[in-house]
Amino acid sequence: MTHRIVTRLLQAAAVCAVVAGAVFVLLQCAPGDPFATALEGGDIPATVRAEWRARYGIDRPPAERFVRWAGALARGKLGYSASRHQTVAAVVSDAVPRTLLLVGTALILGFALGMGIALLQTKHHRRRIDRALGVLTLGGVAMPEFLLALLAMTWLGARWRLFPVAGIGSLGDVQAFPWWERAADGLWHLTLPASVLAVTVAARVARHQRAALLGVMHEDYIRTARAKGLAEWAVLWRHALPNAIGPVIALLGLALPSLIGGAVLIERIFGWPGMGLTLFDALLARDYPLVLAAVLLATVLAVVARTLTDFIAELVAPRRAREPL
Amino acid sequence: MTPLLSVDGLQIDVSATGDAAAKPILRDVTFAVNAGETVGLLGASGSGKTSLALALLGLLPPALSARGRALFDGHDLIAMPDHVRRGLRGRRLSMVFQEPLTALNPRLRVGAQVAEVAHAHGERDARRAMRAAVDMLDRTGLHEADARARRYPHELSGGERQRVLLAMALLLDPALLIADEPTSALDVTVQAQVLQLLCAQQRERGMALVLVSHDLGVIATTCVRTLVVHDGRVVEDAPTRQLLAAPEHPQTRALVDAVRPRRRIA
Amino acid sequence: MTPHAWRRLMDDRPAVLAAAVLTTAAVVSLLAPWLAPYDPTVQPDPVALRLIGPSVQHPFGTDPFSRDVFSRVLYGARVSLGVAFGAMLLSVSLGAALGALAAVLGGWVDLAISALVDILIAMPRLLVVIALVATFGTLSPWWLVALIGGSGWLTTARIVRGEFRDHLNRDYVLAARALGATRWRIVWQHLLPAVAPQIAVAAALALAAVIPLEAALSFVGLGIQPPLPSWGNILLDGTDYLTSAWWLVVFPVGAVTMTVSAALVLADRLRVAIAGEERAP
Numbered sequence: 001m002t003h004r005i006v007t008r009l010l011q012a013a014a015v016c017a018v019v020a021g022a023v024f025v026l027l028q029c030a031p032g033d034p035f036a037t038a039l040e041g042g043d044i045p046a047t048v049r050a051e052w053r054a055r056y057g058i059d060r061p062p063a064e065r066f067v068r069w070a071g072a073l074a075r076g077k078l079g080y081s082a083s084r085h086q087t088v089a090a091v092v093s094d095a096v097p098r099t100l101l102l103v104g105t106a107l108i109l110g111f112a113l114g115m116g117i118a119l120l121q122t123k124h125h126r127r128r129i130d131r132a133l134g135v136l137t138l139g140g141v142a143m144p145e146f147l148l149a150l151l152a153m154t155w156l157g158a159r160w161r162l163f164p165v166a167g168i169g170s171l172g173d174v175q176a177f178p179w180w181e182r183a184a185d186g187l188w189h190l191t192l193p194a195s196v197l198a199v200t201v202a203a204r205v206a207r208h209q210r211a212a213l214l215g216v217m218h219e220d221y222i223r224t225a226r227a228k229g230l231a232e233w234a235v236l237w238r239h240a241l242p243n244a245i246g247p248v249i250a251l252l253g254l255a256l257p258s259l260i261g262g263a264v265l266i267e268r269i270f271g272w273p274g275m276g277l278t279l280f281d282a283l284l285a286r287d288y289p290l291v292l293a294a295v296l297l298a299t300v301l302a303v304v305a306r307t308l309t310d311f312i313a314e315l316v317a318p319r320r321a322r323e324p325l
Numbered sequence: 326m327t328p329l330l331s332v333d334g335l336q337i338d339v340s341a342t343g344d345a346a347a348k349p350i351l352r353d354v355t356f357a358v359n360a361g362e363t364v365g366l367l368g369a370s371g372s373g374k375t376s377l378a379l380a381l382l383g384l385l386p387p388a389l390s391a392r393g394r395a396l397f398d399g400h401d402l403i404a405m406p407d408h409v410r411r412g413l414r415g416r417r418l419s420m421v422f423q424e425p426l427t428a429l430n431p432r433l434r435v436g437a438q439v440a441e442v443a444h445a446h447g448e449r450d451a452r453r454a455m456r457a458a459v460d461m462l463d464r465t466g467l468h469e470a471d472a473r474a475r476r477y478p479h480e481l482s483g484g485e486r487q488r489v490l491l492a493m494a495l496l497l498d499p500a501l502l503i504a505d506e507p508t509s510a511l512d513v514t515v516q517a518q519v520l521q522l523l524c525a526q527q528r529e530r531g532m533a534l535v536l537v538s539h540d541l542g543v544i545a546t547t548c549v550r551t552l553v554v555h556d557g558r559v560v561e562d563a564p565t566r567q568l569l570a571a572p573e574h575p576q577t578r579a580l581v582d583a584v585r586p587r588r589r590i591a
Numbered sequence: 592m593t594p595h596a597w598r599r600l601m602d603d604r605p606a607v608l609a610a611a612v613l614t615t616a617a618v619v620s621l622l623a624p625w626l627a628p629y630d631p632t633v634q635p636d637p638v639a640l641r642l643i644g645p646s647v648q649h650p651f652g653t654d655p656f657s658r659d660v661f662s663r664v665l666y667g668a669r670v671s672l673g674v675a676f677g678a679m680l681l682s683v684s685l686g687a688a689l690g691a692l693a694a695v696l697g698g699w700v701d702l703a704i705s706a707l708v709d710i711l712i713a714m715p716r717l718l719v720v721i722a723l724v725a726t727f728g729t730l731s732p733w734w735l736v737a738l739i740g741g742s743g744w745l746t747t748a749r750i751v752r753g754e755f756r757d758h759l760n761r762d763y764v765l766a767a768r769a770l771g772a773t774r775w776r777i778v779w780q781h782l783l784p785a786v787a788p789q790i791a792v793a794a795a796l797a798l799a800a801v802i803p804l805e806a807a808l809s810f811v812g813l814g815i816q817p818p819l820p821s822w823g824n825i826l827l828d829g830t831d832y833l834t835s836a837w838w839l840v841v842f843p844v845g846a847v848t849m850t851v852s853a854a855l856v857l858a859d860r861l862r863v864a865i866a867g868e869e870r871a872p
Contacts, residue, residue, distance in 0.1 A: 015710045026726045126387075142852035144803030146810060147844045150826065154833045154840055220427035226384055227422075228493060229415035229445045231408075238441075242432050254712075261717030265807055279718075280811065283725050295722045303713045 004314070012307045019299045023292040024066050083285035088293045091278060096297060099274030103263050103301075105194040110201025111252070117202065118209035119236055125214065133206070140203025145262035149196045149269045157192060193270040197263055201252075208251050212244035219243070246313055253309030257302040264298065275301075327399075328357035329501055329533050330381075335393035335403070337376050337385070350376050350389065351557045358533050360500065363524075365544035365565065366537040367580060368554035374537045377554070378503045382420055383410045397501070415442045419494035423506040425486035429478035435489045436462070436474025442496045461492040466522055484515035488522070495526060501533040508543060520547060541584045545569060553577045596864055606860035612853035613798075616846075617676070620668035627662035632818040634658055642836050652838035654828055664842055667820040672850070674736050674805050674815070679797045681740025686747025687790055691782070693748070694755030695774055704748065712745045716800075717807060724813045735814060739801055747793040754786045788865045795858035799851045806847050822847055 081088045117137065121130045140148075177185075216222070217240055225235045267276030275294050282290035335354040339347050351373040358364050368374040380391040381402055395402040397418060402410065414420075422428045430438060439458035440451075448454045455474075463470035465488040478486055487507060494502055504523060508516040524547055527534045538544050544551055544565065551568050553561040555576040561568065572578040600606055619626060628648075629635075634657050643653045651660035693704040719742050727734075758764060758781070767777050808814030809823025817824050822843040829839030 011709060012713075014706075015713045018710050019714060023722075026722060138852055138855065139848065142799070142855055143844070143848045144807060144851070146807055147803075147826075147847060150833065150840055151844065154837070220422065220424055221430040223384055224422060224428045224490070224493070225430070225441075226411075227382060227414055227420045228442045229411050229413070230441065231411065231445070234445070238433075239430050243430070257713060257715040258717070261715035264715075264718065264721075265811070268811065279721070283721070283813075288725075291725055292722065295718050298718050299714045302715055306713060 005311075008307050008310060012303050015303045016300050019296055021066070023296045026292060081282070081287050081290040083282060083287040083290065088290050091290060092275070092293060092297060095273060095275045095278045095294075096301075098272065099263060099267065099276065099301075102190065102194055102197065102267065102272060102274055103260065105190065106197030106201055106263070107252075107259075109194065110198035111205055113198060114202035114205025115209060117206040118213060119241070121206070121210045122213040122217065122240070123232060123236060125217075134210075137203045137206045137210075140199055141207060145196060145200045146265040146269060148199060149193070149266045152192055152196050153269060189272075193266050193272050197259070197266055200262060201259065204255060205248060205252065209244065209248045212247050213240050216240045216244045242316075245316060249309055249313035249316060253306040253313065256305045256309065257299075260298050260302050260305075326359065329360045329362075329397065330358040331394075331396040332356050332381075333394040333396070335377070335380065335391065335395060337373065337380055337389055337391050339388060340390035349557060351380075351554075354393070354559050356552055356559060356562055358501065358535060360533055361531045362550065363527060363534045363536070363548045365548035365551040366535060366554060367539070367541060367544050367551055367577075369539055369580075372554045373557050374554045375505055378420060378505050378535070378537055381503065382414055382418065383407060384420075412446070415494070415499070416446050416497045417500050419497075419499040419502050421487075421490050421494045421502065421504045421507050424510050425483055425490055426478065426510075428490055429486060431478055434475050434477055435481065435486075439474070439489060439493045439496060442493055446497060457496060458492070461496050462489065465489075465492045465495070465526070466518070467492070482515075483511050484519060487511060487515075487519050491519075491522065491526070495530070495532075498530060499532060501535065502527070503535045503537065505537045506539070507536075509538070509540070516543075523547065541569075541580050545584070553580070596867070599867070600860070600864045603860050603864070605856050606864075609853040609856040609860065612849060613857065616668060616672060616850050616853075619665065620672045623662075623665040623669045627659075627665045629659040629662045631658060631663040631666040631820050642832060644836075645838055651842045652836065654825065654836075654839060655832055656828065660825065660838060660842060663820040663825055664822070664846060667822045667825055667843070668846065670732065670815055670819060670821045671802065671805055671809075671823070671847075674732055674739070674821075675798060675801045677736040678740035678743065678801045678805070679794060681736065682743035682797050682801075683747050683790060683794045685741070686744035686749075686793070687751045687783075687786075689744060690748035690751030690753075691755055691778060694752045694759065695778060701752075705752070708745050708748055716742050717804060720804065720808065721811075721813060724808070732815060732819075735805065735808070739804055739808075743797055743800065747790065747797065750789055750793050751786055754789050755782055758782055758785055788861065792858050792861045792865070795854045795861065799854035799858065802847060802851050802854070806843075 080086075081091050084091050117133055121133050124130050213236070222235060222239055225239045226232075230238075263274070264276030264279060266272070267274045268280045271277065275298055279291060279294040279298075282288075282294065333355050335351065336349050337351040338349045354377060356364075366374045366377065376385065376389060379385050380389075381395055381397075383402065385391060391403050393403060397413070400409070402413075429435065436455060436458050439461060440454040443454040443457055444451075448457075459470050459474050462474055467473050467485060467488050473481065473485065478489075481489070487510075491507075507523065508519050511519060520543065523534070523536075526532070534547070536544060536548055548565055551561070551563065551565045552559050553568070553574060553576060555574065560574040561572070561577050563573075568577060569581055572581045641653065641657050642655055643649055645652045649659050649661065651664060654660055654663065689704055693701040720738055723738055723742075764777060764781065767781060772780075805814055805821065806823035806826075809821045810827050812824075812827060815821035815824055817828065825843045826833075826840065829836060833840050
């Protein structure tokens with residue numbers, strides 16, 4: 001078991017290292033350098049420009065710059081964001097928790113909802129409710145998250161005014177309100193974006209869980225459980241589900257990168273100030289250090305989450321329990 | 326004396342929409358089982374005998390459907406709603422299956438799986454249920470039942486697993502036990518032990534036993550009466566001794582000859 | 592897949608329906624210049640024809656620039672599906688080639704390719720493409736095809752590598768080698784045909800992944816640039832009017848959802864057909 005943990009951690013570290021390297025390379029390829037916008041427009045003499053560049057080590061050879069950059073990265077220094085007039089680290093430390101909140105809520109809600117749908121479908125297999133839910137989950141998987149977000153925003157948000165369409169809070173001067181009002185307001189703003197993401201998660205979970213459950217329902221021990229006089233829901237819950245849940249958790253881990261990609265778009269659409277929105281604003285402002293830091297962090301997040309889900313899957317459904325004598 | 330189980334004109338069809346004119350798996354099945362009787366269901370593979378057992382418990386796969394009547398305790402098993410039948414399963418009417426390894430949930434400890442029968446029929450006290458389960462496992466001859474009860478199915482031998490299944494079936498003292506090829510998946514030496522156990526339990530409880538098998542030897546040692554199933558029909562219904570001595574149907578004769586050749590070969 | 596399996600597939604209603612939807616979409620997009628009632632980029636009357644709801648003259652309404660949405664959706668199909676099919680073909684071919692190389696050559700080639708796959712698969716594809724587009728500036732549709740296609744070979748490579756390795760252990764390959772067949776002959780004559788159904792499934796799934804990706808990129812302004820229409824940028828053009836002009840949202844969303852659903856259903860039915868073959872050939 002420890003061997004597997006170490007392997008997984010090494011793998012995760014390798015991925016992060018490669019991504020960091022790729023990000024650095026892209027940084028170099030980006031037209032202009034961080035000082036392009038600040039220094040080019042204007043009558044700043046060439047010598048001053050050269051001096052600034054030397055100060056920041058931009059004129060050194062790429063290999064040396066990478067080492068320095070990686071070192072700075074390891075120490076948590078991600079560079080300076082010209083568009084926000086803050087260090088990238090400062091921008092990011094505000095934004096990352098918000099993205100985590102969004103994605104985390106969506107995952108939990110979506111998983112629970114998807115599980116419920118799958119159980120319902122399995123219990124009423126081949127009947128109308130199974131087919132109807134099947135069509136719904138297909139739509140949920142087929143419709144890209146950002147389109148669902150647009151629809152939700154257009155109808156639930158703007159037209160019917162049930163939920164706010166943008167931002168993280170509508171209270172204005174935050175300190176003037178008690179914490180529970182702030183929390184409630186935050187929750188109200190979280191609802192639409194998290195729900196949209198949750199629907200995407202639920203649709204995928206439901207489809208895979210249903211397939212896994214139906215695969216298990218043919219096993220002999222299900223027949224034994226019924227022969228004991230167990231009610232159908234008890235058969236599903238105690239016997240079918242534990243044996244069918246493993247592949248779904250592992251699959252969730254594999255789907256996490258695309259979920260985070262989707263979250264990025266949703267943040268943009270709903271104006272949720274997490275890593276996604278930061279990314280897009282930075283793109284518009286050609287703030288490359290921020291752009292690439294955002295990409296790097298999102299990937300790291302995906303890697304960490306995937307490693308975690310792999311571990312959880314191994315815990316919940318160990319692959320070794322079934323060796324016969 | 327009214328029979329415990331009275332089957333009348335039972336028919337099992339393939340209900341899938343494909344073949345409307347398909348041959349039924351079983352038809353015109355009529356027989357009775359009295360309380361405390363031991364009846365054997367003898368037939369080759371594919372003769373429909375397992376389907377008969379499953380139909381009585383209401384466990385037919387969705388592709389098959391049953392018609393006719395099967396009166397148990399005065400109620401028709403075929404016609405009754407599923408939740409009523411569920412109340413009977415495991416309590417008054419039990420079944421033991423053929424493959425002990427796959428018939429047990431690989432992720433649950435065996436003791437818990439046996440205790441589950443009690444929970445399914447209303448036992449709320451977890452400790453009492455588990456004690457009853459361990460006690461039952463002990464009575465089915467499982468050594469160190471206490472320790473074994475905490476094991477997983479893959480940690481037990483084939484014979485031990487079959488005992489677990491038997492304990493599950495007998496926990497609530499059913500009036501009728503159906504055993505579907507209970508020894509076919511076991512080693513020969515273990516087979517004899519399990520059969521002995523089956524007979525002992527049957528005698529001790531005065532329980533009715535229906536033993537489904539393709540092996541006449543197995544049936545001959547355990548059952549007083551035998552029904553022969555061939556090609557979807559019951560072709561003979563007679564005391565076992567009589568069947569062995571003077572089989573009427575050619576299929577029966579073939580099966581008897583397989584066990585006791587009439588002419589010596591060497 | 593045997594001819595018998597093909598015939599069974601043709602009886603499979605969902606599969607046929609899905610294939611029909613995709614074929615119709617492809618045909619319609621190719622015939623767009625003849626089917627579209629108006630030129631999608633012309634703005635005939637910037638004031639009078641702005642934002643009209645669906646009508647007989649404009650079945651899908653008009654957009655904020657007075658352009659006919661129906662024509663834009665048709666031409667957009669050309670672009671969106673064109674990019675999607677192109678990217679799908681690229682990623683599937685690339686993935687199949689790399690997977691085959693990894694399986695057949697083995698050794699460090701296999702190690703390198705597998706490690707690469709394991710690393711890259713952790714990166715959110717959307718972000719990778721965004722990062723690339725951001726770095727190199729906005730792109731022509733061809734570059735878009737290259738970027739999107741080039742980022743999607745991972746799953747196909749895994750599938751092909753797995754299948755190849757499985758088949759390489761089978762007796763018929765051993766027999767072929769005993770008869771003197773070279774590795775490449777075995778690959779072309781035996782392995783690729785055997786793996787073709789799986790590759791078809793991967794292709795359908797790739798299509799289902801790429802269509803939304805292009806739409807997303809175009810929607811945020813990083814993909815197909817206006818005035819060239821794509822399903823994504825029809826939505827972009829209408830962002831300020833989405834609440835009042837529902838037709839700007841519903842039709843592009845419907846088009847995307849329909850094609851992606853069809854691709855997913857097709858992939859699913861193909862998979863079922865393949866599994867059926869394996870159980871009872």
